[in-house]
Amino acid sequence: MSTHSANQDIKTIVNAGLQRRHAAERRFRIYGLAAVCLGLTFVLLMFSSIISKGYPALWQTYIQLSVTFDPQVLDQTSERDVQAWANADYNALTRASLRRQFPQVESRSDLRLLYRLVSPNAQFQLRDLLLENPQFMGSEQQVWVLASSGVDAFIKGHIDRSLDETMRPLKDQEISWIDKLQATGQLEQRFNLEFFQNGDSRDPEQAGIRGALIGSLYTLLVTFLLSFPIGISAAVYLEEFAPKNRWADIIEVNINNLAAVPSIIFGLLGLAVFINFFGLPRSAPLVGGLVLSLMTLPVIIIAGRAALASVPPSIRQAALGMGASKLQMVTHHVLPLAMPGMLTGSIIGMARALGESAPLLMIGMVAFIVDIPKNIFDPATVLPVQIYLWADLPERAFVERTAAAIMVLLAFMIMMNGLAIILRKRFERRW
């Protein structure tokens, strides 16, 4: 009987605490779910913030001007003389056209404001148009030119019309001109091809990422060509041929450490060794590729070793049993089977290298490069560094361009990671 009542006591004690414990269980589960949802919210927040900031950059405002290619204004003859025509003053044409559009504008300061409606790029557009179509000389044409970034900002709604005139970058007069141009259909928004075709520029409406994209391409090319063969060879040696002694342990610890070293240290290495000691050209994709390949090497070695280790011993022993030498066994049998895993690891390593900017800042890829690089020895910049440079600039219009450049970068990263995942799913074999 006493056991029965003792059991009853235990039961009551346990039951009394059950509710509290279940409540604690429910709370804990909610905390966990909240943490996951918080993490996912951060992802969504970042993406939506960047896309909402960057999406307007895909549209660019253009103004239609009726331009008379008057030889007298250009101070040229009507005969086609490429050299002379290339050096003529096309600004005078845009100014004349704007004055014709708004004849009531008289004073010097007002005229200065009027000329500011159009981008400084407009004169080069007109020059290129004339050089391509020499028959335009002396005629009047309707030309769509780039509007200045102020006008662009206003059209996209970044400038509040209702604010007091002294508190906004555009004056009332300029706004009235813009309204008039819009009313007559001479102002429109088009898809921003300039963004993908132009190099960097101080004027936000002209700035593009083409130089940075080509620079990134060259840098990644050098990185891949250097780190993939060396990484695979090192992984093969360390996994298959190296004797398993203390020296191999030290190498493994060393490679793991190298994978965790902050990227800026590699930049210091690149600066001290490649630029100062070897004298390689500063800010070239060659040096950037060398530094990034040193960074990607440990990742590829670790992924390669894991891929090689996953191939079952039966394959190796069958090859050896047929009379193959060790190297033949590795190259003909093990390596092809481990290749999908190695490629996956390499692609992920390349995606990381694409997004790196800190080490490249150290080796000088932080300059203002306008020309598109033509080979791996020309000075260049990469997309993340371009984003960093633009993020520092004060003009409002650069914010949306930076966000659009980030969208391009993220698109590339998603593509590369997606490629790695597809590769893994299709080709990886489970033994």
Next chain:
Amino acid sequence: MPLYLLVTLALLSLASYYLGKRRAISIVGGQMRQLHSLPSYYGTYAAFWCVLPGLALFVTWVALQPRIIMEIVLFSLPAESRNIPYGELNLLINDIKNLVQGSMVSSTPDPIILAAVEQYHRLEAIGNRVLWIVVLMLTAVGLRYAWNNISPQFRARNRVEQVIGYFLIACSSIAILATIGIVLSVLFESIRFFGKVPISDFLFGLHWSPQTAIRSDQAAASGSFGMIPLFAGTLLISGIAMLVAVPIGLLAAVYLSEYASQKFRAIAKPALEILAGIPTVVYGFFAALSIAPLVRSIGDFLGLHVASESALAAGLVMGIMIIPFISSLSDDVLNAVPQSMRDGSYALGATKSETIKRVLLPAALPGIVGSILLAISRAIGETMIVVMAAGLSANLTANPLQAVTTVTVQIVTLLTGDQEFDSAKTLSAFALGLILFITTLILNIIALHVVRKYREQYE
């Protein structure tokens, strides 16, 4: 042209491969069973002997030729031009280099310099011609040697595999060379720095203001190079980051591995991994343009004075970046705990949360601690977020609402400025890099040690 020589060598390698292979087949009259190795190995042997010595000479020659020619040119300059101070000599060398490459120089060149450039061009042409001749001679000699060696009993495969083995070893040693290179380069420049600024000033100084005099009469000439404020700033921002990342990451890992359904886990885990793949520039942009103003306006709302580049903003975003590190590493560790331990706990009547808190987390604790240490090391070494979102002036404070600067920010600002390379200011960046490297190395070693030593051995 050196590049054409490379192309020629490549073509020669193909030709010698083909020749060697044909020689091997013909020497046994088509009976390939009598050959020791496959014919392709004889071809590769011939190609190696033909090309590799020439290639090695080519690389060393091309690397050393510019320096040697410059030395000769400088040596043959008239005496007065040579005995000029070091800085001017450097300028002279630069001028000569620029003119040699065909680009312009700032002033009309001295006739002495023009003569030197002329001599450089002549020497370069001679050097290139000699290079061609010597390399081609080496290839001919090598091919002849290999040709003579090809016989049915010759163990071509062993020789070829030996060479490939050396190549593999060389590739593996590049990783070690990289580490040695990092240590040496950073150490070398840091030693130069410690020659100008005493090491105790650097390690224990409380004031960071890296100005050095360019002229002797410049005001505010002396700089203080005390590293403690930088380290304090780094620790502050990393501390805030860990405060954000550890709870969220750990709880998320626990939820995903214990409570979540397969479908939810299949979607949520990759989604969290996305955070790890986003480049840090993007985080920096996000911190500088979205989070910092938000923190500032919340601070204004609460009546607190928040700097526009507060440590809080940078720390928050860095924490967001680190969440996937902790969550995926902890997830792996939690999954490694065997099911038997969980089953035993459930059998005793524990609820799921009690099992996790009392059985799983203690069992997985070494791995979790290791992952936290690795995450701290990542946070300390992070550059772009702090460069874009944290301040530039060194501030020794524990207040997260103020602007602080970190070690990595200072490295970037010191080396992307326009100070000459020898000044104490730029060399201090290398000293900072040394400290950073040592710190992350120690953290990584401790993390590895903790994981290895305290890891539970399950059967």
